[in-house]
Amino acid sequence: MMKKHKWLAAFAIIAILAVIGYITVRHLEPEYVYMPPKEKVISKEKRVHGYDLWGAFTPDKPAPAEEGAVKVDDRLLDLGRETFYKETFGNEVFLTDIIGLLDGPITAANMTKAIAGLKGKGTTNLRIELAETVKVGGKIFKKGEKIDTGIDVPKGAYAPLGMPFKYADGKIKAGISCAACHAAVDPKTMKVMEGVTNSDLNTGLMLALATNSAAYFTHAEIDNIQQFMNDKSPVITARNGKKERLPDPDRLEDAVDRIFLKWPRGFFDSTIDMKSNPTQIPDAYTLGDHPYSWSGSAMAGPFKGLTVFSNNVHAQNSDSLSQAPASRALFGMSEDVYIGTILQRAPVSTYRYQPKKKESPTAFFKKADPTPGVPGVNQMVKPPNYPNITLAAPDGVLVSSPGRKVNEENNAVSAWQNTLRPPDPRQKNDSQTVRRGRRVFEQAGCISCHAGRYLTNNKVIxxxxxxxxxxxxxSFKKTENIFGKSLIHSPDTPVPLPRKPKILKVPTAGFDPEQIKLSWAQGDSKGGYKVPSLIGVYWRAPYLHDGGVAVGSSLKETGLPKTVIKGKQADPYNSLLAMIDRDLRQQVVKSNSESPDLKAVRVTGKGHEFWIDAKSGFSEQEQKALIHYLIHADMPKK
Incomplete structure (x- = not known):
């Protein structure tokens, strides 16, 4: 009987939080987040204890924290898993109070209603009914219409995967944890696959439907903020007494919305270069896949740079305000204009900047800031070289929760991610075909880049x-002018920082200067892309650095317009075939080129023209064997 009515809790959970918060413990902040028990997870963990010292792991040689060592044990790994599912570092403030994720046609009530409608069965695509009719980015979205969010809800869960809910300041707020993007529900069992990309998460649509998408303008296509300014634009007095203008809030909002609506499902633009260049969300099978990030820019510090990469999501991508100190160098605008632009449409009055009140944006935000003393609204600390950007802190700040140690959660989730192994592919394994495919892999020269035990040479090309x-x-080009030495606080440093914290120099002398130039597009370099590991490649279609190589279950379904944009999954086998067969790739590129939306966000499917096809002397059987090998190239055992 309890199982039969268990789904009722889904409908009630948010309401309960609100009632409890409003009536009895409003000074507290009750919250709900789903973290699956191990029996409800399709996952492989291989835990190894030891010490990480600047990326060098030793299982049996203790090293002190004051020298930079991070102790990896079950306590840290358990904290890493908990961080992966639960930790937001306070980003519900930015997402809810500033971007307005739940203040437009998507509401907490309608999200709860959608979850209740599942009756505990779970889903890979929570369809939410819109609460009002709106015109966004030139398109009409009608009240009562159901949209595909791509949000995953595991069987028996009362909240979306990776979306903690909190009742605070008299309202329900939603945050984002790692699991929203880097875990997925298996459509057959409705269990959680840890580390698998949420390949249909509709981030662009949900951001566009927020009431202040303009707060995320650096991720859109904004060539020059001046184009949104005219004689009627809001006038502010900056803290230096100078009169400046903010962009027209509605025009900027519309321009940002139009771009976000063009993002394909499962894509996200993590760069803040004011260029629209989203790519597919990466998986979380990280062991051996260093340096991290698309360009390999996360290379220094603990876990071979993985801690730096983990920091990026919460230090930058879930809090645009954190980049305010670098706004002049990165975006060509004063800190006041930058903050005012982000806050002038905020749905919550606490954070809504009003130029008519004649207060500078920096002064206004200082009074509203929930985390005084650090940039932005998320829980952060200033690295020793703040506000400079460094190899150890490419965002200029580090997320760290009060009561923890500096970087503790980042180190923990990095250590835990390195234990993850991909689930078994859904295609049957044939050891003889795998061996034949390995020979083709070597014969075709793939091994020159995708080498070693993790199928990567760990280089930037x-x-x-x-x-x-x-x-x-x-996209990192403009950081060159504010690049500093890589210093970091000792990993045993408490948060908040003491008056004289111990500062360590991060070892970088062994890095190839040319690789750094490529990663950061420094000097005369046009930048590069890191050679990714191919472990778990089955789970990360579509492929290539722009995510443009997608083929459906039929070879006639070529390109994103015939797959992802239609809500169809890219087939791993056929999409990998398009990576190596020039004729099939040509069809993919042609299909993508016919989409004005993909052209606007620079998704083409071009590049990586290393063919293994008939014109290169390989048979169809050899192609099949190679793909079979790639699909089943699981993590090698030590």
């Missing part, structure tokens, strides 16, 4: 050689 989307490769 120039964008000219790869031939893929160029703007993303040089």
């Amino acid at each position: 120039s964008v000219e050689k790869i031939g893929t989307e160029p703007t993303r490769a040089r």
Whole structure:
């Protein structure tokens, strides 16, 4: 009987939080987040205890924290898993109070209603009914219409995977944890696959439907903020007394919405270069896949740079305000204009900047800031070289929760991600075909880049050689003027920081200067892309650095317009075939080129022209064997 009515809790959970918060413990902040028990997870963990010292792991040689060592034990790994599912570092403030994720046609009530409608069965695509009719990005979305969010809800869960809900300040707020993007529900069992990309998460649509998408303008296509300013634009007095203008809030909002609506499902633009160049969300099978990030920019510090990469999501991508100190160098605007632009449409009055009140945006935000003393609204600390950007802190700040140690959660989730192994592919394994495919892999020369036990040479390749989307490769270019030495606080440093914290120099002398130039597009470099590991490649279709190589279950379903954009999954086998067969790739590129939306967000499917097809002397059987090998190239055992 309890199982039969268990789904009722889904409908009631948010309401309960609200009632409890409003009536009895409003000074507290009750919250609900789903973290699946191990029996409800399709996952492989291989835990190894030891010490990480600047990326060098030793299982049996203790090293002190004051030298930079991170102790990896079950306590840290358990914290990493908990961080993966639960930790937001306070980003519900930015997402809910500033972007307005739940203040437009998507509401907490309608999201709860959609979950209740599942009756505990779970889904890979939570369809939410819109609460009002709106015109967004030139399109009409009608009240009562159900949209595909791609949000996953595991069987028996009362909240979306990776979306903690909190009742605070008299309202329900939603945050984002790692699991929203880097875990997925298996459509057959409705269990959670840890580390698998949420390949249909509709981030662009949900951001566009928020009431202040303009707060995320650096991720859109904004060539020059001046184009949104005229004689009627809001006037502010900056803290230096200078009169400046903010962009027209409605015009900027419309421009940002139009771009976000063009993002394919399962894609996200993590760069803040004011260019629209989203790519597919990566998986979380990280062991051996260093350096991290699309360009390999996360290379220094603990876990071979994985801690730096983990930090990026919460230090930058879920809090645009954190980049305010670098706004002049990165975006060509004063800190006041930058903050005012982000806050002038905020749905919550606490954070809504009003130029008519004659207060500078920086002064206004200082009074509203829930985390005084650090940039932005998320829980962060300033690295020793703040506000400079460094190899150890490419975002200029580090997320760290009060009561923890500096970078503790980032280190924990990095250590835990390195234990993950991909689930078994849904295609049967044939050991003889795998061996034949390995021989083709070597004969075709793939091993020159995708080498070693993790099928990567851990190098960055120039964008000219790869031939893929160029703007993303040089997205870090403007950081060169504010680049500093890599210093970091000792990992045993408490948060908040003490008056004289111990500062360590991060070892970088062993890095190839040319690789750094490629990763960061420094000097005369046009940037590059990191050679990714092919472990778990089955779970990360579509492929290539722009995510443009997609083929459906039929070879006639070529390109994103015939697959992802229609809500169809890219087939791993057929999409990998398009990576190596030039004729099939040509069809993919042609299909993508016929979509104005994909052209606007620079998704082409071009590049990586290393063919293994008939014109290169390989048979169809050899192609099949190679793909079979790639699909079943599981993590090698030690």
